[in-house]
Structures are given as structure tokens and as C-alpha cells.
Amino acid sequence: MLILTCPNCGVTAEETEFHAHGEAHLTRFGPGASDDDFENYLFMRDNPKGVHFERWRHVYGCGKWFHAARDTVTLEMFGTYTAQTSTVPQDIIDKIAERRPEWHPPEGA
Amino acid sequence: MKKYSVFAVAREALRHHTGWQRAWRDAQPKKRYDAIIIGAGGHGLATAYYLGKNFGITNVAILEKGWLGGGNTGRNTTIIRSNYLQDPSAAIYEKSRSLFETMSQDLNYNVMFSPRGVIMLAQTHHEVRGYQRTAHANALQGVTTEFIGPEKVKELVPIINIDGPRYPVLGGLYQARGGTARHDAVAWGYARACSDMGMDVIQKCEVTGIRSEGGKVVGVSTNRGDIDCDKLGMVVAGHSGHLADMAGFRLPIESVALQALVSEPIKPCMDVVVMANTVHGYMSQSDKGEMVIGGGTDGYNNYTQRGSFHHIEETVRALIETFPMVSRLKMLRQWGGIVDVTGDRSPILSKTPVEGVFINCGWGTGGFKAIPGSGWAMAELMAKGRSPLTDAFGLNRFQEGRFIDESVAAGVAH
Numbered sequence: 001m002l003i004l005t006c007p008n009c010g011v012t013a014e015e016t017e018f019h020a021h022g023e024a025h026l027t028r029f030g031p032g033a034s035d036d037d038f039e040n041y042l043f044m045r046d047n048p049k050g051v052h053f054e055r056w057r058h059v060y061g062c063g064k065w066f067h068a069a070r071d072t073v074t075l076e077m078f079g080t081y082t083a084q085t086s087t088v089p090q091d092i093i094d095k096i097a098e099r100r101p102e103w104h105p106p107e108g109a
Numbered sequence: 110m111k112k113y114s115v116f117a118v119a120r121e122a123l124r125h126h127t128g129w130q131r132a133w134r135d136a137q138p139k140k141r142y143d144a145i146i147i148g149a150g151g152h153g154l155a156t157a158y159y160l161g162k163n164f165g166i167t168n169v170a171i172l173e174k175g176w177l178g179g180g181n182t183g184r185n186t187t188i189i190r191s192n193y194l195q196d197p198s199a200a201i202y203e204k205s206r207s208l209f210e211t212m213s214q215d216l217n218y219n220v221m222f223s224p225r226g227v228i229m230l231a232q233t234h235h236e237v238r239g240y241q242r243t244a245h246a247n248a249l250q251g252v253t254t255e256f257i258g259p260e261k262v263k264e265l266v267p268i269i270n271i272d273g274p275r276y277p278v279l280g281g282l283y284q285a286r287g288g289t290a291r292h293d294a295v296a297w298g299y300a301r302a303c304s305d306m307g308m309d310v311i312q313k314c315e316v317t318g319i320r321s322e323g324g325k326v327v328g329v330s331t332n333r334g335d336i337d338c339d340k341l342g343m344v345v346a347g348h349s350g351h352l353a354d355m356a357g358f359r360l361p362i363e364s365v366a367l368q369a370l371v372s373e374p375i376k377p378c379m380d381v382v383v384m385a386n387t388v389h390g391y392m393s394q395s396d397k398g399e400m401v402i403g404g405g406t407d408g409y410n411n412y413t414q415r416g417s418f419h420h421i422e423e424t425v426r427a428l429i430e431t432f433p434m435v436s437r438l439k440m441l442r443q444w445g446g447i448v449d450v451t452g453d454r455s456p457i458l459s460k461t462p463v464e465g466v467f468i469n470c471g472w473g474t475g476g477f478k479a480i481p482g483s484g485w486a487m488a489e490l491m492a493k494g495r496s497p498l499t500d501a502f503g504l505n506r507f508q509e510g511r512f513i514d515e516s517v518a519a520g521v522a523h
Contacts, residue, residue, distance in 0.1 A: 015409075015417065036508070039508040042452070044361050047360070054410070072364075072410050075413060
């Protein structure tokens with residue numbers, strides 16, 4: 001059972017109070033974009049074995065969206081952070097680096 | 110290879126079972142193969158088998174990082190059906206179901222195919238309309254299914270509670286020739302037949318890199334050295350993204366854990382497979398007497414082969430309402446498998462941006478039933494460059510918007 005802390009309302013709760021919504025920090029493409037960009041945005045996913053940044057929503061709480069950093073193999077939660085950012089905050093990157101010295105942050109993070 | 114038969118059993122009984130041979134050779138990797146298949150699960154082994162049987166390509170290696178059939182092939186709930194809504198799905202799943210009918214004879218290996226019938230319960234009016242539509246589509250596709258009323262459901266499944274307080278059974282989509290098979294035997298039977306054709310089934314051989322020159326594949330690197338090949342088939346389900354990354358392309362796939370559990374063995378009480386998609390649970394009884402129960406996938410990407418605990422509660426709670434007797438059962442084992450889910454919940458059987466590399470993945474929560482059909486089609490794709498069964502399942506469908514949308518038709522129980 002994952003334990004998450006909602007950065008919006010500060011509540012710490014089990015995963016059943018939240019809902020995951022997939023990979024975070026996707027660059028959105030719309031009308032006028034190339035077919036490749038649109039396909040990449042809509043369907044292609046990194047699906048990593050290891051550190052994953054993802055979108056969550058506090059569905060049975062404040063109802064607001066946030067981001068989380070999690071390991072998809074060990075299920076370790078590295079931390080949660082605001083949804084109002086397109087990059088991973090430095091303190092989250094530091095936390096992951098501390099636990100996973102061999103890990104490199106994604107480009108643009 | 111000595112044939113298995115009633116005479117072989119009698120002969121061995123008389124000499125204390127000293128004459129049985131290994132089912133497949135413990136092969137060592139050679140320097141070069143015509144084709145390499147990554148992944149010795151059901152789909153990978155079936156691909157190799159039909160490459161040999163249908164196209165005479167037998168200089169083939171099947172590489173497996175763990176042990177044979179240790180992934181999703183040995184972790185599913187063994188349900189076989191072909192009652193899909195869309196034409197391309199019905200074609201490949203029905204091909205697969207029909208191959209199951211003769212598989213034991215084909216492979217000279219008893220896969221215990223049991224066409225005991227599959228019922229998908231309609232427990233909302235929406236589902237009634239959905240399944241009636243599927244039954245009509247199946248009639249046009251030549252797949253024998255019928256929509257049955259609640260009385261017929263009760264007749265086929267006496268232990269069911271059809272007037273449940275929340276979700277009464279309003280009918281069901283019934284496929285009488287669907288059923289189950291012994292999942293391990295499917296992998297073992299194919300492995301034995303492949304080995305007999307001279308193919309190398311190499312276990313504990315993990316692919317660590319994919320080597321290509323000028324956009325064309327030349328071989329793979331493994332923990333047991335480099336191996337060259339002309340054609341490469343990736344058939345690794347949940348770990349496809351990882352391999353695609355090595356080859357340098359991306360996939361429209363997310364991996365999640367799907368779990369199942371079995372009860373203690375009890376006397377025979379249900380001789381059909383019942384799926385209840387509204388409440389997310391499905392159940393059949395194995396030949397050992399265990400009730401085999403499947404549930405929902407985890408809500409987030411993961412590679413844990415375990416699954417979230419609360420999903421077990423949700424699944425069992427739902428089943429207790431429809432099958433009250435389940436409340437008195439003790440559960441024996443629970444496990445999870447990593448399923449590779451695509452955007453439209455349909456598989457990918459396709460060429461890739463790297464010439465000579467083919468991919469077969471994305472079967473998501475319903476791959477076991479597709480093993481022979483998938484292998485048949487993938488072998489044709491690899492040998493001839495295209496197959497009528499795989500045309501619709503190409504990677505390009507995501508760019509062109511030609512989705513095979515089964516998520517509405519099949520829901521999670523797949």
C-alpha cells in the first residue's frame with residue numbers, strides 16, 4: 001500500500017484515497033502539431049523500470065492534482081510536489097539522487 | 110523425440126519410469142541464428158514453433174532471461190475465449206481459440222484444453238446492450254456466441270445469485286466453445302516441439318543490448334555473449350518498453366501489475382468460466398478443485414509482480430455478492446504479473462523502426478488465450494514481412510488513428 005502526502009492540503013493517506021493518472025511532465029501538442037509530436041504526446045510513454053514521475057489526484061480528499069516521484073520496481077515514494085510546474089523540483093531530484101546514486105535526472109528536468 | 114502415448118505410459122510403468130527423455134534440450138547459444146526470439150513465454154515459443162512448422166525456419170534461438178514460462182504464461186487465469194467486438198480482434202482471437210482445439214494432438218503434449226464455456230455476465234442495462242451488440246458482431250464474424258437470459262445463466266451456474274441487491278444478473282454473453290487450458294503445459298508443449306525441430310531454447314540468457322548497423326539489426330548482446338541474427342522478434346510483454354529502449358524506439362505501452370488468487374480445493378461446483386466485468390472479478394474452477402479468481406489491475410505503473418492489496422479485497426467483495434459461497438472459502442495463494450497495456454487495449458504485432466526487428470506485445474490483461482494465434486500471425490509476419498492477421502495491429506495505427514478499441518467492449522477483464 002503506497003502512502004502519499006498531498007502537497008495541496010498536506011494530508012498523508014493510503015493510495016486508495018488517491019488516483020494515479022500516468023506519466024508527468026508531458027509536453028502537450030494540439031492542432032497544427034506534426035503527426036509525430038501528436039502521437040508522442042498522446043500515446044508514447046517512457047514506462048521506466050525505476051524512477052517514474054507521475055500525475056496523481058487527491059480524489060477522496062481535496063480533489064486537487066499533484067505530482068509524485070516513485071520507483072516502479074520497489075514502489076518507494078521519493079516525494080510529492082506541486083502540479084504547477086513543468087520540471088522536477090531540485091529537492092525531489094536531490095532526494096532521488098541520495099537513494100539512487102546511479103540514477104540520472106531526465107533531460108530538461 | 111519419443112512420442113507420448115498410452116503405450117509409452119504403459120511401457121514406462123513396467124520399467125519404473127526410467128526411459129523418459131528430457132522434454133527439451135538444455136541448449137547453449139551458437140554464434141549465429143536465422144532468427145532470434147526474445148522471451149520464452151507462450152507467445153515467444155509459439156512464434157518460434159510456427160516459424161518452424163509453417164515456414165521451415167528452424168535455425169532459431171529463443172532467449173529467456175529467467176525460466177521458461179515463468180512470466181505471465183504461468184501467472185494468468187487460463188481463460189480462452191474469442192468474443193471480441195472488433196473484426197481484427199475477433200479474427201486473431203478466434204484463430205487462436207481454434208488452434209487450442211487441436212493443440213494437444215499437434216504438439217503431442219496434453220495441454221488439457223477444456224472447452225467448458227465462458228459467460229460474461231451483464232449486470233447493468235448498459236452491459237446488456239453492449240453484449241447484445243457483441244453477439245451480433247460475433248455472428249457476422251463467424252464466432253459462435255449467444256446472448257442468454259438470467260434463467261439460462263442460473264441453469265449453467267447453479268451457485269450464482271442472479272438477483273443480487275446491487276448488480277442483479279440480467280443476462281450474459283455465452284461462448285460455449287471458450288474455456289480453459291493448462292497454462293504451463295502450453296509453454297512446455299511448445300518448448301518441447303521447438304527443441305525437437307532443432308531450435309535452441311536458452312534459459313537464463315538475458316538480452317543486454319540490441320546491435321544494429323545502418324538501421325538493420327545484426328544481433329543481440331546477452332549475459333552469455335553476443336549472438337548474431339538476421340531477424341529478431343521481441344515477445345516480452347511487460348518488459349517490452351525496456352527492450353524497445355535498447356533498440357532505440359518508444360512504445361505506446363504502460364506496464365501495470367494484474368493479480369490473481371486461488372482458493373483451497375473444493376468439490377466440483379462450477380463447470381463454466383464466469384466473468385463479471387461490472388464488479389471486476391472473474392472465476393473458474395481448476396481441475397484440482399481450486400477456485401481461480403482474477404481481479405483488476407493496479408492503478409499505477411509498476412513492475413512488482415505482486416499487486417496492490419486492496420484490489421484483492423475489491424475483487425473478493427464483488428464476487429461474494431454474485432457467488433455467496435465464496436465467503437466460506439479460504440484463499441491459498443495470490444500472485445501478480447506485469448501486463449503491458451496499450452492506449453486502445455489491443456496488442457501490437459508489428460515491424461519496428463529498426464529493420465529486421467519485429468515486436469509482439471501489448472496483449473495487456475488477456476494474452477494467454479491468444480498464444481497460438483499470436484504465434485501463428487507473428488511467425489507469418491517475421492517470415493513473409495506481413496500477415497493478414499497482423500495488418501490492423503501495426504505500430505502505425507497510433508499515428509494514423511486506426512485504433513482497435515476493445516476497451517469499451519472488453520473492459521478490464523480481458
